[in-house]
Amino acid sequence: MTGYLVRRAGQMVLTLFLIITFAFFLVQAQPGDYATFYALDPDIPPEVKQQLRASFGLDKPLWEQYLIHLKNTVTGDFGVSFGHFPRPVMDVLVERVPRTAVLFLSATVLSFYIGFFLGKAIAWRRGGWLEYTATISGATLFTVFTPAFALMMIWIFAFRLGWLPVGKFLDPLVWRHADVSANYVFGQMLLTAFLFTAFAFLVLYLLKRTGRVGLARWAGPLIAVGGVAALFVWSFSGVGGLALDILKHMVLPIVTLTLISFAGTMLLTRNSMLETVREDYVMAARAKGLPEKMVRDRHAARNALLPVVTSLVYSLVFAIDGSVIIEVVFSWPGTGLTLLQAVRTEDLPLVMGAMVFIGLFSLLAHAIVDVLYVYLDPRIRYQ
Template sequence: MTTASTPQSVPGEGPRGRPPRQAAPAPSAALRGGRRAAVTGYLRYVAGRAAGAAVSLLAVLVTSFFLFRVLSRDPVKAMTHGAPMSAEAQRTLRRQFGLDQPLWHQFTGYCSSALTGDLGVSYQFHAPVGELIREKLPATLLLTGTAVVLYSALGLWLGTRAAWRSGRWADRLNTGVALTLWSVPSFWLGLLLIIVFGVGLGPVPGLFPTGGMSSGDTTGLAYVLDVAHHMVLPVLTLVVVGYAQTLLVTRSSLLDEMGSDYLTTARAKGLRDALVRRRHAVPNALLPTVTMVFINLGFVAAGSILTETVFSWPGLGQLFYQALSVPDLPLVQGLFVVFAGAMILMNLLADLIYPLLDPRVGR
């Protein structure tokens, strides 16, 4: 009787002659060390940028306190609009607002209050500065936020095409128009739009409101349409000036990338021109544009003081103008800190995004 023979495995092979299964290779120590070094380097980069932002914010607090006290007149006269007051009444007001204390004590109290969110009480409106800012902020975010989104997208789109077709008549036309509009003062352009499209010329009536945010007698969908109608001229003013800056910066940064070897290699591989531009050229030219876009996002909180004043838009820009005209020191200081803080925050976010767009940044 014969017995079935069991298959014999050949060295280097599994059962039945199959090659043995091998475990997936583990990441090498050098690769793991490189990843850890990259993460550590990025965290170090973030810590450095955050420390710089904190120092900048402290400098803003110092500047906002001393600068406006040097430039402005007596706060008591500002509070009373120059009306005659007895010496006792003036001393009472100074004591009430802490103006009778030494300057150093006023500064330390101001810094400690500002860091906790207490920006003081407005001389002009007799209300907390923080409440006034929260009340006016939505109108500013609506106006300038809409404008920033529109002119950033328009400027980026036109700038990439102008650079890609540089030297042609369309590029020369776009660049010439952008240079002209960039040099136009926003308040002058706003007044011109009010005359042409708000007041009207001759028998042609005005098409859009010349000031305010709404007519005040509408609700629901009618109110939304009314606000949009009032936004047309101020948004157009901001877009016309803002898109020109975005176009020129995008065009300049993309032109610097046009002669790079990697673009020639991408074309040699047979990639379509639009694909080369979208996937290779534009991402590597975005750093200056990203900086500008984030700076513009910082201006969303600040609004446009001149544009809001020209169109009587009830936002932070107009509030800042009213505070300067008094001058209302707590309100001016509080708005200055909010504006500068928004800019510092947006610059910090831009710095944190840089290494994600270009790994060479932060090394």
């Protein structure tokens, strides 16, 4: 396993190098460069234009620029964004990436759960009303034209019903007198979510460790107590209202994203499950007198999960580079929007920084899922 991980890390470094190289030359292959915008301005004298290009380092030969970028990237220096001058690339990314990640991770996890639960339910009881409703609506939402659907969601829930904000990350009126920054509150929210997840896993793990039959039924209530405690702390923290405002802004994009993507997991789970329910070990589980729910979840669905996890990797990568369409429609200041603007203006440092980030994340996601596979399927061993 260790040998495998070392080799795997080596491959990842190589892949990342290729990603950086391709991204650099692809951006450079566009006509013009960042200074072109100024070069077209007739009020700027030619020598100033030349000076401008020189100050960005754009007058150097291509291969030299590439080598400088490579050297800086390796040393962890992502430089200063041209477009957001004088903010460093790292600063821009640290602000944008978590916003996209939270939005898309929530939607991915949500649609994975909904898809998996619906998928296994419709494969277990075939031919019921649930199967038809879920399949037809799921497939329709999966194939619908995303911007139209997103706009429709905004029109219904934000405009007509007025339940949720139309877009953006927060409501300036709520934050006018706030003495903390949005990033601080958002960071605390992320921390809470992380601690709560860790707590839930710990409870499940410890209850399993005790080895007492039947003790596992206390897991649900215990985790609920943890959740209530977290809410209690937040409501007395003084920034609870601000957190709520951010949450409110997250609801509509998350629901929209979940609706358009859950059918993928659902149909995959269903197909995979239709194969596992025919397996002899599922029949054996039933013969052993296990409750139907256990036969379905512990045996049929557990084995059906394996191919579904593979598809999750791609959704995870989606979680960091975001979706330009969704971010534009919901005016969500995330990575997708940032990257698009950076590419269009040839903001080289920002493009490269974002590419390294996205590349690193997707490589890590793949590696994590490969390792996860060992735990999901004991037949898999890496040497």
